Amino acid sequence: MARYLANKQTREIHDLINATDACQINEIKGEHRLMVDDEDEVFHLIMEEGFNGCSYCLSEYNTDTIDPDWDDSPWLHL
Numbered sequence: 010m011a012r013y014l015a016n017k018q019t020r021e022i023h024d025l026i027n028a029t030d031a032c033q034i035n036e037i038k039g040e041h042r043l044m045v046d047d048e049d050e051v052f053h054l055i056m057e058e059g060f061n062g063c064s065y066c067l068s069e070y071n072t073d074t075i076d077p078d079w080d081d082s083p084w085l086h087l
């Protein structure tokens with residue numbers, strides 16, 4: 010089963026394991042849902058397709074909050 014759910018309308022990606030009520034995943038319409046199996050695909054969507062990690066459940070990939078000086082930033086490993 011896919012771990013991540015991308016919203017094609019808002020271009021946010023949610024981590025279904027860490028999702029909270031604030032993610033409002035149930036509000037995402039079927040035609041806007043994109044199931045994502047693994048982290049490689051999450052990277053691809055963020056880097057190539059303009060998606061962003063949800064600030065609630067996938068904050069380590071939220072480009073609005075990432076600190077470029079943070080040593081453990083996943084961006085360093087791309």
Ligand SMILES: [Zn+2]
Pocket residue numbers: 022023024028029031032063064065066067
């Ligand atoms: Zn979320």
